[in-house]
Amino acid sequence: MTSSARRLRAIIGLSGPTALWLTVTVVLPLAAMLVFSFLTVVPVGGREAAFTLKHYTDFFTRPLYLTNAWRSVRLGLEVTFFCALIGYPAAYILAKAIKGRWREALLLLIVLPFWSNSLVRTFSWTMVLSDNGLLARTIHGILPFAPSFDLLYTYPAIVIGLVQSYLPYMILTCYISLQAIEDSLTEAAYSLGASRFDVFRRVILPLSLPGLIAGSVLTFVPVLGAFMEPRILGGQQAIMLGTLIENQFTASFNWPLGAALGFIMLAIVLLIMGLFYPVLKKHISVN
Amino acid sequence: MNKASSALSGLYLLLILFFLYIPIIVMMIMSFNRSELYLLPFEFDLVWYQQLAQNDQLIGAARNSIVIALVNTVIATTLGTLTALCFARYEFRGKRVLQGMLVPTLTMPWLITGTAMLMFFFWSGIGRGLHSILLGHVALSLPYVVIIVGARLRSLGVSMEEAAATLGANGWQTFWRVTAPLMAPGIVAAALFAFAISFDQFVISYFLAPVGTSTLPVQIYSAIRKGFTPEINAISTIIILASMVLMIGFARFSKFGGER
Numbered sequence: 261m262t263s264s265a266r267r268l269r270a271i272i273g274l275s276g277p278t279a280l281w282l283t284v285t286v287v288l289p290l291a292a293m294l295v296f297s298f299l300t301v302v303p304v305g306g307r308e309a310a311f312t313l314k315h316y317t318d319f320f321t322r323p324l325y326l327t328n329a330w331r332s333v334r335l336g337l338e339v340t341f342f343c344a345l346i347g348y349p350a351a352y353i354l355a356k357a358i359k360g361r362w363r364e365a366l367l368l369l370i371v372l373p374f375w376s377n378s379l380v381r382t383f384s385w386t387m388v389l390s391d392n393g394l395l396a397r398t399i400h401g402i403l404p405f406a407p408s409f410d411l412l413y414t415y416p417a418i419v420i421g422l423v424q425s426y427l428p429y430m431i432l433t434c435y436i437s438l439q440a441i442e443d444s445l446t447e448a449a450y451s452l453g454a455s456r457f458d459v460f461r462r463v464i465l466p467l468s469l470p471g472l473i474a475g476s477v478l479t480f481v482p483v484l485g486a487f488m489e490p491r492i493l494g495g496q497q498a499i500m501l502g503t504l505i506e507n508q509f510t511a512s513f514n515w516p517l518g519a520a521l522g523f524i525m526l527a528i529v530l531l532i533m534g535l536f537y538p539v540l541k542k543h544i545s546v547n
Numbered sequence: 548m549n550k551a552s553s554a555l556s557g558l559y560l561l562l563i564l565f566f567l568y569i570p571i572i573v574m575m576i577m578s579f580n581r582s583e584l585y586l587l588p589f590e591f592d593l594v595w596y597q598q599l600a601q602n603d604q605l606i607g608a609a610r611n612s613i614v615i616a617l618v619n620t621v622i623a624t625t626l627g628t629l630t631a632l633c634f635a636r637y638e639f640r641g642k643r644v645l646q647g648m649l650v651p652t653l654t655m656p657w658l659i660t661g662t663a664m665l666m667f668f669f670w671s672g673i674g675r676g677l678h679s680i681l682l683g684h685v686a687l688s689l690p691y692v693v694i695i696v697g698a699r700l701r702s703l704g705v706s707m708e709e710a711a712a713t714l715g716a717n718g719w720q721t722f723w724r725v726t727a728p729l730m731a732p733g734i735v736a737a738a739l740f741a742f743a744i745s746f747d748q749f750v751i752s753y754f755l756a757p758v759g760t761s762t763l764p765v766q767i768y769s770a771i772r773k774g775f776t777p778e779i780n781a782i783s784t785i786i787i788l789a790s791m792v793l794m795i796g797f798a799r800f801s802k803f804g805g806e807r
Binding site: 267270271273274275277278279281282283284285286287288289290291292293296302303304346349350353354357358366368369370371372373375376377378379380381383384385387388394424427428431481482484485486487488491492502505506509510515518519522525526529533 | 553556559560563564566567568569570571573574577626627629630632633634636637639641645648649651652654655656657658659660662663664665666667668669670671673682683685686689693743746747749750753754764767768771772779783786787790791794795797798
């Protein structure tokens with residue numbers, strides 16, 4: 261056997277199974293989804309399917325879809341904003357003020373919840389946020405005359421639950437880029453007479469921006485597709501693009517419409533990914 | 548940094564940890580509380596764990612979850628390790644295509660991945676069921692295995708293998724006596740990660756689960772939606788503790804936080 265034939269056999273043997281597996285589970289499903297989104301019905305069981313653009317035109321003409329798509333985008337932006345606002349200072353403290361084993365332990369503590377079951381974590385908020393939950397009781401314990409309040413099944417509840425879910429991610433990506441900034445750079449800036457604010461604005465922030473952007477994109481995208489968190493925490497406030505899509509598959513069984521809405525969501529995702537691709541490339545490389 | 552600002556920094560991190568852990572801790576405490584309506588004062592009781600032990604639906608779902616997670620770990624770790632080796636050793640046409648195929652499950656919302664799989668599996672006759680859940684879980688785990696094992700391979704370099712070859716080892720000897728032992732920590736870390744991904748996965752399983760059988764997260768979701776019972780606190784406490792133990796193991800093997 262020639263060496264090039266052996267090489268080819270090795271490559272096929274090593275990566276062929278993965279390629280085959282991903283073809284069946286990722287490539288073909290996405291292709292099928294694209295095709296079905298242009299059909300009147302899913303062509304199974306002898307049903308006649310015809311080509312249609314209706315699902316896409318519906319999206320742009322019926323306010324129901326546009327409103328809910330915007331609600332999803334807004335939720336994504338708000339959750340991302342709060343994650344960055346809370347997470348960046350935490351990452352900064354971890355990278356610059358804490359050293360050694362403490363830093364190691366704190367990082368692990370922060371990331372642990374992110375790695376545990378998100379459904380269970382979301383559910384655990386119901387016990388804190390409901391009208392006789394921990395938060396209401398604590399506030400009434402301090403201020404007995406405070407009006408009763410029930411955060412559960414409101415829009416802020418969704419935001420709180422999702423911020424908790426994605427905050428560790430934001431802290432981690434910001435930490436990685438902040439930690440890579442050499443202390444000698446900031447020391448040089450100080451010795452040249454820069455104030456603390458200058459050093460932050462002109463040195464630290466620009467150098468850590470890639471981490472902040474990566475964290476933001478990697479928070480925004482899954483939040484855009486969230487449906488379980490709004491359902492559990494949001495009650496009547498739950499209707500968003502994600503839950504609308506879920507509905508097409510679990511309740512109203514209009515799969516082609518669900519596929520079209522899914523592709524519109526994917527288009528938003530791709531737009532964001534494309535915009536920030538140069539930054540993201542470093543964070544999600546699989547080579 | 549002066550004392551006041553370092554105390555402030557510490558306090559800030561403490562508040563963050565409080566925010567991240569408070570709901571989980573409340574849930575764990577309530578799983579041991581006798582009152583069904585989470586009423587205080589707290590009375591220690593194992594009643595919800597006893598009820599859990601008799602809940603056949605949840606137990607069955609837990610068994611499905613564990614079996615799927617185990618099979619997923621074996622398949623994803625094997626295929627992913629082979630692929631990482633291939634990426635590290637060979638340049639070939641199609642490499643970029645395969646790398647591109649690994650990206651969607653990492654970056655798309657699971658809602659889209661899950662519904663796309665549902666449509667294709669249903670249309671092609673693969674159907675819903677535990678087997679299609681397994682197909683999906685492996686697809687989700689593969690990219691992580693490739694990344695984790697690939698990172699380990701890159702940090703090793705090729706000098707050890709070259710040394711072995713110089714000393715007269717053939718290809719298989721080099722692989723089994725040099726490369727494989729050096730890769731082992733990366734493979735163990737990847738396997739733990741793959742197990743956790745599958746065991747915790749809800750969205751994909753939710754769309755691919757047939758009527759009647761399901762995995763633990765799907766069963767928990769439907770219990771929450773129906774109006775839930777405190778047994779869910781008990782099973783959730785067990786799940787959270789199990790995933791955390793897994794992940795501490797992962798962190799040990801993957802040298803989480805970088806080389807020190």
